[in-house]
Amino acid sequence: MSLDAAATTTDPDASPRPDAETEPGRVPALTVEALTVRFAGLVALDAVSFTVAPGAIHALIGPNGAGKSTCFNVVSGVYRATAGAVRYAGMDLTRQAPHRIARLGVARTFQNIVLTHGTVADNLMLGRHGLTRAGFVETAMRLPRAVREQRRHRERAAEIADFLGLGPAFDKPVGSLPYGDRKRVEMARALCMEPRLLLLDEPVAGMHPTERVAMAETIAKVRDALGISILIVEHDMGLIMRIADSVTVLDFGRLIADGPPERVQRDPAVISAYLGAPAEDDAPDAPGAEGSQNSQNSQSSEDYGDSGDAREARRAQAPQAAQDKGKQS
Numbered sequence: 620m621s622l623d624a625a626a627t628t629t630d631p632d633a634s635p636r637p638d639a640e641t642e643p644g645r646v647p648a649l650t651v652e653a654l655t656v657r658f659a660g661l662v663a664l665d666a667v668s669f670t671v672a673p674g675a676i677h678a679l680i681g682p683n684g685a686g687k688s689t690c691f692n693v694v695s696g697v698y699r700a701t702a703g704a705v706r707y708a709g710m711d712l713t714r715q716a717p718h719r720i721a722r723l724g725v726a727r728t729f730q731n732i733v734l735t736h737g738t739v740a741d742n743l744m745l746g747r748h749g750l751t752r753a754g755f756v757e758t759a760m761r762l763p764r765a766v767r768e769q770r771r772h773r774e775r776a777a778e779i780a781d782f783l784g785l786g787p788a789f790d791k792p793v794g795s796l797p798y799g800d801r802k803r804v805e806m807a808r809a810l811c812m813e814p815r816l817l818l819l820d821e822p823v824a825g826m827h828p829t830e831r832v833a834m835a836e837t838i839a840k841v842r843d844a845l846g847i848s849i850l851i852v853e854h855d856m857g858l859i860m861r862i863a864d865s866v867t868v869l870d871f872g873r874l875i876a877d878g879p880p881e882r883v884q885r886d887p888a889v890i891s892a893y894l895g896a897p898a899e900d901d902a903p904d905a906p907g908a909e910g911s912q913n914s915q916n917s918q919s920s921e922d923y924g925d926s927g928d929a930r931e932a933r934r935a936q937a938p939q940a941a942q943d944k945g946k947q948s
């Protein structure tokens with residue numbers, strides 16, 4: 620199954636992005652510059668800077684409360700930055716409304732499934748809304764141009780559904796699908812916006828191991844087929860290490876490491892952030908020390924929640940090197 624990025628840019632009725640903002644066909648870098656977000660007295664992000672290279676799969680990781688979602692929310696326009704900038708396609712996203720950011724070609728998924736009503740097709744067509752030119756009256760009167768445009772959007776939505784393995788479910792109610800497929804619908808909806816930067820918020824959270832592996836392959840396939848950039852927040856370290864080109868690690872709002880996954884997972888600051896600074900005799904208890912659970916990094920991220928002992932939760936998220944360190948101690 621193939622997916623052609625150019626399909627809509629050649630569609631005369633679709634893709635109304637202003638050329639000056641987007642330079643069609645070009646995937647810009649996303650540059651986060653000294654981004655700071657404060658909530659009352661709490662510094663959720665403290666002068667964080669990193670770059671998502673064009674066409675890269677870039678992971679944003681860190682223990683619970685590190686500031687990952689806050690960063691995502693600023694990039695997608697949901698939160699306002701206190702200071703700093705997020706540059707994309709010649710614009711500072713921190714000054715843009717969410718719909719304007721979407722128009723620039725930035726689409727996001729949400730950690731918790733929000734799609735429960737309608738068919739898969741209905742939900743994917745929601746993703747096409749911003750690319751639709753026909754107005755309400757034209758559509759309501761079923762004027763030829765509106766009908767033609769709707770047909771093209773539906774064809775493109777079906778193509779994207781096929782690519783994500785949702786072809787047979789296209790006309791089925793979303794609510795009737797297994798959890799893993801509903802997560803795929805969420806990703807397909809975002810792809811229907813024809814993004815050049817896709818923000819994936821915990822795309823495998825709650826999935827079982829087989830679904831996780833399949834989703835990792837799908838994410839890599841999407842990047843390869845469309846050539847878009849993907850910024851991904853995910854607690855599943857196995858997935859990150861397998862598919863990310865680059866990893867930025869946050870801890871308590873600060874950037875503590877940035878670089879290729881193999882280097883980041885050996886970084887002492889990262890190991891310390893995930894494992895804390897346990898007493899020597901404490902270290903061998905780290906999850907995965909027996910080579911079990913996290914060797915496949917297959918826990919659901921619900922297992923990593925904030926409840927319970929914070930350090931245990933952090934250990935459960937530890938990159939492989941951190942666990943290896945635990946083994947050696």
Ligand SMILES: Nc1ncnc2c1ncn2[C@@H]1O[C@H](COP(=O)(O)OP(=O)(O)OP(=O)(O)O)[C@@H](O)[C@H]1O
Nearest residue numbers: 658661662663681682683684685686687688689690
């Ligand atoms: N709207 C908000 N109001 C006040 N504090 C907030 C708000 N959003 C986030 N925070 C705080 O900012 C800090 C960073 O939170 P954030 O959700 O960005 O972390 P995270 O790395 O995404 O964590 P997790 O992995 O648990 O989702 C936390 O201390 C959180 O409580």
